[in-house]
Amino acid sequence: MFRTRATWSIVVGVLLAMGPIGCGDSDEDASVAPDDERPSEEFCEAAYEYDQQVAILGPDADEHVELVEPMATHAPDDIKADAERFLDALRRVARGEDSVVDDPDVEAASERVHRRAIEGCRLYDQGPPGGL
Numbered sequence: 001m002f003r004t005r006a007t008w009s010i011v012v013g014v015l016l017a018m019g020p021i022g023c024g025d026s027d028e029d030a031s032v033a034p035d036d037e038r039p040s041e042e043f044c045e046a047a048y049e050y051d052q053q054v055a056i057l058g059p060d061a062d063e064h065v066e067l068v069e070p071m072a073t074h075a076p077d078d079i080k081a082d083a084e085r086f087l088d089a090l091r092r093v094a095r096g097e098d099s100v101v102d103d104p105d106v107e108a109a110s111e112r113v114h115r116r117a118i119e120g121c122r123l124y125d126q127g128p129p130g131g132l
Contacts (some may be wrong), residue, residue, distance in 0.1 A: 039076045046070035047117035061094035071113065073119045079116045082109035 039047075056061045059066040068087045075083035086109050089100040100106050117123060 009090060020036050037076075037120075039116065041073050043074035043076065043125075044121035046074060046115070047121050048123060051117070051123055061090050061102070065090045065094055071117070076116065076120070082112045085109040086113055 038044075046067070050071060053067055056092075057067075065087065068083070068090055072080075072083040072087040084108060089103065089106040090109075092100050
């Protein structure tokens with residue numbers, strides 16, 4: 001029971017962190033990377049897949065780990081450490097650890113990864129990357 005509650009806490013935290021990001025007007029946000037600094041296609045494809053699946057995954061942290069791993073692997077240098085911190089936190093929750101649940105550093109890292117994916121990959125401005 002505790003593992004499910006801990007998993008739900010981190011998942012809900014991630015979803016709440018993502019909510020305001022998708023609603024912002026990216027034209028007014030100075031953190032949008034120029035086209036020559038856009039993330040790789042691999043990162044964008046992984047981010048798109050995670051974005052599509054996150055709301056329906058449920059509390060199984062292992063499923064989140066599986067989708068976040070390629071994002072961390074292909075993360076741009078400016079968010080590489082954040083992506084790895086987010087992935088590490090998900091792995092720890094999957095093992096039943098609760099020390100990262102509601103950790104503000106983890107929440108901030110996941111928010112930066114999601115913001116970079118949404119803005120850099122333009123997830124809400126176009127269809128799936130790579131013709132998916």
